Amino acid sequence: xxxxxxxxxxxxxxxxxxxxxxxxxxxxxxxxxxxxxxxxxx
Numbered sequence: 001x002x003x004x005x006x007x008x009x010x011x012x013x014x015x016x017x018x019x020x021x022x023x024x025x026x027x028x029x030x031x032x033x034x035x036x037x038x039x040x041x042x
Contacts, residue, residue, distance in 0.1 A: 005030045 008016030008027060017023035036042045 001026060001030050002034070005035070 004016050005027070010016075017027045033042075
């Protein structure tokens with residue numbers, strides 16, 4: 001999921017998260033919970 005987050009932010013239309021509900025929830029989960037945890041912000 002981390003790689004999808006990176007590719008999603010790069011704007012690559014063939015990779016990253018989908019724009020449906022599941023993709024949006026994955027994007028939110030990685031952005032709001034996992035990345036801050038990895039960086040020691042939580």
